[in-house]
Amino acid sequence: MNKSKIAVLGSGIMATALTFPLAENGHEVHLVGTHLDRDIIDSIKKTGIHPNLGLKIPSTVKAYQLEEIEEAFEGADVAMSGVNSFGVDWVGEQLAKVVKPGMMVLSITKGMQADEDGNLYILPDIIKKYFTKDLVDSVTWSAVVGPSIAGEVAVKRDTCVVFCGEDQESLDKLAHMFRTDYYHVWTSTDFVGMEVAAATKNIYAFAAGFNEGIRDKNKEENDRYVRFNYGSAVFAQGQVELTQFMQLLSDNKTLSPRHLLVGSGDMFVTSMGGRNVKAGRYVGAGIPFSEVRDNYMKGVTMEGVAAIRVIGGAMEPLTKRGIIKESDFPLLRHLYDIIVNDQPLNMPWEKFFDGEK
Amino acid sequence: MNKSKIAVLGSGIMATALTFPLAENGHEVHLVGTHLDRDIIDSIKKTGIHPNLGLKIPSTVKAYQLEEIEEAFEGADVAMSGVNSFGVDWVGEQLAKVVKPGMMVLSITKGMQADEDGNLYILPDIIKKYFTKDLVDSVTWSAVVGPSIAGEVAVKRDTCVVFCGEDQESLDKLAHMFRTDYYHVWTSTDFVGMEVAAATKNIYAFAAGFNEGIRDKNKEENDRYVRFNYGSAVFAQGQVELTQFMQLLSDNKTLSPRHLLVGSGDMFVTSMGGRNVKAGRYVGAGIPFSEVRDNYMKGVTMEGVAAIRVIGGAMEPLTKRGIIKESDFPLLRHLYDIIVNDQPLNMPWEKFFDGEK
Incomplete structure (x- = not known):
């Protein structure tokens, strides 16, 4: 299998849990904490342990503080948005600075936003607002959905999820990167x-x-x-x-x-x-x-x-x-x-x- | 509301629980035990208590042993099949003797039967096999389905069910008989x-x-x-x-x-x-x-x-x-x-x- 480089912004339990199957498959994973994750990243750097997950994360996963984000995202194949729904605008601003043409953007945030007329938007559309039109079109957009408690993924309990997005080829690549004998991935192009x-x-x-x-x-x-x-x-x-x-x-x-x-x-x-x-x-x-x-x-x-x-x-x-x-x-x-x-x-x-x- | 007469064959917990909303609505309910229900009927006749349900059943519900089935079903508007899936052939035989034209047959048994070719049949179709063609056509066929734990109905906990069947008019009548402020009934003609x-x-x-x-x-x-x-x-x-x-x-x-x-x-x-x-x-x-x-x-x-x-x-x-x-x-x-x-x-x-x- 070709090895890929995955950079993740946000080191909450779900984003961190997903680094386990990626590390198991030999990929290079860079985990970047937000300004709220400073203690988590400190802990990982010092002891390897994610305090909220209560687990040692794979030794090949490299942790970064927010100020190191550019280094972490340099040359990544996949840019993951790993914050919760409250942080999606912030993550849009940040990713706009480090995502480069050709990357696959993968979101794990669940939620929607609405405008005054009641129009509802999925969260990748919110992130897109912070990107230039050219950048939006020069990357692919996907998301992880399905019943998945973070800690269970980290301790290798069987989990079935769907990778959804606009581009089947990206979905196939991403699914291939993540699949293990306990992390089961299907794909769908019904993004919305x-x-x-x-x-x-x-x-x-x-x-x-x-x-x-x-x-x-x-x-x-x-x-x-x-x-x-x-x-x-x-x-x-x-x-x-x-x-x-x-x-x-x-x-x-x-x-x-x-x-x-x-x-x-x-x-x-x-x-x-x-x-x-x-x-x-x-x-x-x-x-x-x-x-x-x-x-x-x-x-x-x-x-x-x-x-x-x-x-x-x-x-x-x-x-x-x-x-x-x-x-x-x-x-x-x-x-x-x-x-x-x-x-x-x-x-x-x-x-x-x-x-x- | 016009009062109706409902005869029930089988005095298990589900069949008995359904007598509670019926009795609350003032209907005349006759509950007939199978040969396996002899002790249940004895208990109800003596003390009013259904031993498995652990509750006193409504005082207006009249309990009958199997040998009294003809008296119990005489003049009923509704004939209920209240046994489990193992007793459905037996109940067909019994009901064939006491169901009369014009009655509404209502089944609460969940299950299917299959023949050697893999054809699958719903249980009302099994009961029909024991009826003459004329009798099958001179009654209506309906069933109660939906998430319903028997005891919860009996103690008046909110419950939502569907009455399904071939004939909308019968479904409306039956739903009207059963509905209370805690027993919520919808109808559907997608019987199968x-x-x-x-x-x-x-x-x-x-x-x-x-x-x-x-x-x-x-x-x-x-x-x-x-x-x-x-x-x-x-x-x-x-x-x-x-x-x-x-x-x-x-x-x-x-x-x-x-x-x-x-x-x-x-x-x-x-x-x-x-x-x-x-x-x-x-x-x-x-x-x-x-x-x-x-x-x-x-x-x-x-x-x-x-x-x-x-x-x-x-x-x-x-x-x-x-x-x-x-x-x-x-x-x-x-x-x-x-x-x-x-x-x-x-x-x-x-x-x-x-x-x-």
């Missing part, structure tokens, strides 16, 4: 549909906490019967709305097997736990979201909540413009009401599944 | 598609136990990183194959919101636990299925395992006939190998999601 599925599933992770919260409120912890029926119906309505988002924004209108991996599989793993589920649990227990945000989970980054704010905020302009119907996305609209208008949880069941009749 | 989704999801519940079993085998119980990536990929491939089954057997080719409730939602809840998941966990831990069946879970009814045997057994004849491709249903084919040929678990990842490339 896949990115939309990956972004919207976070929304519904917040709702996945409600049933446990209702149990907390009603002190049902020793009750023989739980609320799986509630949770599975919410999961299914999440699937309905995720599918509709894909159909709305992508030219691809059907749920292919790989869309099911990215939409259904990723929503499944995200529903199993995490910060968004925890926030939803508090709301299910009857605590107004403003209190969850300001007290119970003060300072905690919640990408699902951010996605509800962004994508939920697009509902009104999109409805006014006649692009979606008032009856579309009833769950997201209710989640938006909970988060932005501090409304109590009151699940609008009758609006689900195309409306009860 | 919905029944296939409900039947096949049990198959994949068995596979949902593998990841925990691998953890058991590797003694990873205190490990920071679990195997959610594995579980979610298996869940997603289950969704792929369930979808393909629906497309194969139903005229309806797209996943509507209600199909997602019945397919995706029900597979979600089934994956959360139960006997099929437990059996899969043993296999994941490295125990041959024959030992699980004969020792660890001797005598335990496993509908998912039965479904793998029946539906998995249809793979070979359907492939020979050119109706499906060799590469279709790789997960089900492997589950069949595990259960019927006692093969060890060795997940064929590269065949998933239309084949890795």
Whole structure:
């Protein structure tokens, strides 16, 4: 196999975990910390250990502080954006300075942004805004999506993902670089549909906490019967709305097997736990979201909540413009009401599944 | 609301749980035990308590032993089949004697049967075989599908289901009889598609136990990183194959919101636990299925395992006939190998999601 050089900006757990299969395949990997990652990079330089991942990273992966970014990206075949959705504008600015024609840009950030008219954009489009038109056209754009908990990749647990993007040849090259006997990679050129599925599933992770919260409120912890029926119906309505988002924004209108991996599989793993589920649990227990945000989970980054704010905020302009119907996305609209208008949880069941009749 | 009379054959937990919303709506409900339910009916007659459900059933529900079936079904508007998939032929024989023209037959049994050529039949079609042609045509056929744990319905936890069948008017009437503020009912005339989704999801519940079993085998119980990536990929491939089954057997080719409730939602809840998941966990831990069946879970009814045997057994004849491709249903084919040929678990990842490339 030809060896490639991969430079990564952002040394969070997901970006770092992806260096494991790359190192295993013998590639040269340069991991660059953001200004927020200074301690992580220091730790790796000193001990080889990524503190949040709790693991020694492969010895061939070379760590760089942000001021060394130019050296790190010099001559790279692949430029990876490894920050979370809050850092995507910043990463666009940075990459604009170090990405060179011919590189393959690979994004692992899940999320979307909206403008005032409710138009929704996938995050690679946000990064592109910071590039010159020539540079945009002289590189290829791809992203990693699918159900993938970072630490599991790092400790070589079986993981199935999709590399999506505009250019099949780049996707094939990238997939080849990353594939191991535990990291299974498929490809798709439905860039927008896949990115939309990956972004919207976070929304519904917040709702996945409600049933446990209702149990907390009603002190049902020793009750023989739980609320799986509630949770599975919410999961299914999440699937309905995720599918509709894909159909709305992508030219691809059907749920292919790989869309099911990215939409259904990723929503499944995200529903199993995490910060968004925890926030939803508090709301299910009857605590107004403003209190969850300001007290119970003060300072905690919640990408699902951010996605509800962004994508939920697009509902009104999109409805006014006649692009979606008032009856579309009833769950997201209710989640938006909970988060932005501090409304109590009151699940609008009758609006689900195309409306009860 | 007009009051109706509903007679139910089978007094297992699901059939009995459904008498709760019916009784709440003021309908007359007759619950008839099978020959295996004698103790349950005795208990209800004496104390009002259903022993397996652990609950007092509504006082207006009248319990009958099997020898009283004719009295119980006399003048009923609805004849419910409330047994599990192993009892469906027996229930056909019994209902053939007591169902009268004009009744609405409602099935809650999930499963399929196959003939030697691999043709698959939904269970209402099996019941029909025991009816005269005239009787088949003089009643209507419907079924209850969707994510619904029996006990949760009985204790009034929110539950979303689909009533599917051939006749919209009957579906509307039945939905009206059952709907309460916690039992939410949608309808669909894709009888076959919905029944296939409900039947096949049990198959994949068995596979949902593998990841925990691998953890058991590797003694990873205190490990920071679990195997959610594995579980979610298996869940997603289950969704792929369930979808393909629906497309194969139903005229309806797209996943509507209600199909997602019945397919995706029900597979979600089934994956959360139960006997099929437990059996899969043993296999994941490295125990041959024959030992699980004969020792660890001797005598335990496993509908998912039965479904793998029946539906998995249809793979070979359907492939020979050119109706499906060799590469279709790789997960089900492997589950069949595990259960019927006692093969060890060795997940064929590269065949998933239309084949890795």
